[in-house]
Amino acid sequence: xxxxxxxxxxxxxxxxxxxxxxxxxxxxxxxxxxxxxxxxxxxxxxxxxxxxxxxxxxxxxxxxxxxxxxxxxxxxxxxxxxxxxxxxxxxxxxxxxxxxxxxxxxxxxxxxxxxxx
Amino acid sequence: xxxxxxxxxxxxxxxxxxxxxxxxxxxxxxxxxxxxxxxxxxxxxxxxxxxxxxxxxxxxxxxxxxxxxxxxxxxxxxxxxxxxxxxxxxxxxxxxxxxxxxxxxxxxxxxxxxxxxxxxxxxxxxxxxxxxxxxxxxxxxxxxxxxxxxxxxxxxxxxx
Numbered sequence: 001x002x003x004x005x006x007x008x009x010x011x012x013x014x015x016x017x018x019x020x021x022x023x024x025x026x027x028x029x030x031x032x033x034x035x036x037x038x039x040x041x042x043x044x045x046x047x048x049x050x051x052x053x054x055x056x057x058x059x060x061x062x063x064x065x066x067x068x069x070x071x072x073x074x075x076x077x078x079x080x081x082x083x084x085x086x087x088x089x090x091x092x093x094x095x096x097x098x099x100x101x102x103x104x105x106x107x108x109x110x111x112x113x114x115x116x117x
Numbered sequence: 118x119x120x121x122x123x124x125x126x127x128x129x130x131x132x133x134x135x136x137x138x139x140x141x142x143x144x145x146x147x148x149x150x151x152x153x154x155x156x157x158x159x160x161x162x163x164x165x166x167x168x169x170x171x172x173x174x175x176x177x178x179x180x181x182x183x184x185x186x187x188x189x190x191x192x193x194x195x196x197x198x199x200x201x202x203x204x205x206x207x208x209x210x211x212x213x214x215x216x217x218x219x220x221x222x223x224x225x226x227x228x229x230x231x232x233x234x235x236x237x238x239x240x241x242x243x244x245x246x247x248x249x250x251x252x253x254x255x256x257x258x259x260x261x262x263x264x265x266x267x268x269x270x271x272x273x274x275x276x277x
Contacts, residue, residue: 026197034248035206038193042232046190062135078229085237102210103238103246
């Protein structure tokens with residue numbers, strides 16, 4: 001039983017760290033604030049949750065505590081992504097490259113460039 | 118009545134303290150009752166007759182969202198690792214298909230949770246303006262996922 005738990009913990013730590021690294025890599029490589037938020041959001045979802053799963057499997061942290069923490073993280077993570085991207089759009093930070101922008105064409109929008117001008 | 122809200126807060130407290138001694142049970146219950154009495158949250162309505170169906174829909178919803186999140190994660194990982202960085206970012210409008218604010222908010226949450234898509238703004242009639250890393254076939258796939266999510270959410274949430 002200990003070996004199985006240890007194996008789960010090892011796999012979760014490796015996968016979580018890999019996804020966190022990918023998130024940082026994406027944060028450096030992607031061109032603008034909106035695309036970068038996708039990369040950092042991934043750290044929150046995969047990185048932290050997998051590391052917490054490893055913690056539950058291989059340290060005295062109770063599973064119920066880990067579960068509640070994971071649920072809180074999964075509930076709050078998207079809210080920060082949304083709040084940051086929405087704020088960035090409203091203060092008029094432009095897209096580096098945008099293939100299409102339905103929001104600018106709608107009544108709610110006004111493209112970031114127009115808002116800035 | 119706030120019974121269900123108190124129960125939820127109590128379970129959360131017990132989960133976080135991970136301690137089932139009688140004194141802790143009592144303290145948790147007191148905290149839950151006091152919080153509900155002072156903060157007056159919107160009461161959770163639970164229809165006991167529909168509860169099993171709603172729980173089943175909730176379980177399916179979790180599985181659907183988890184699958185979406187894992188697929189999105191792998192897709193974004195491949196995009197980031199690709200030397201050419203073939204992103205085609207853009208904002209697409211996706212109707213949530215529901216007039217209920219809760220269903221729209223939870224759909225937007227699920228979309229933002231999955232890597233590679235993120236709701237920037239919610240317009241009138243639950244139109245969700247979604248920023249995606251790859252706009253080429255995001256339209257149909259996200260809209261299709263959205264129909265599935267909406268059907269499940271409407272079974273989970275009680276009628277307004």
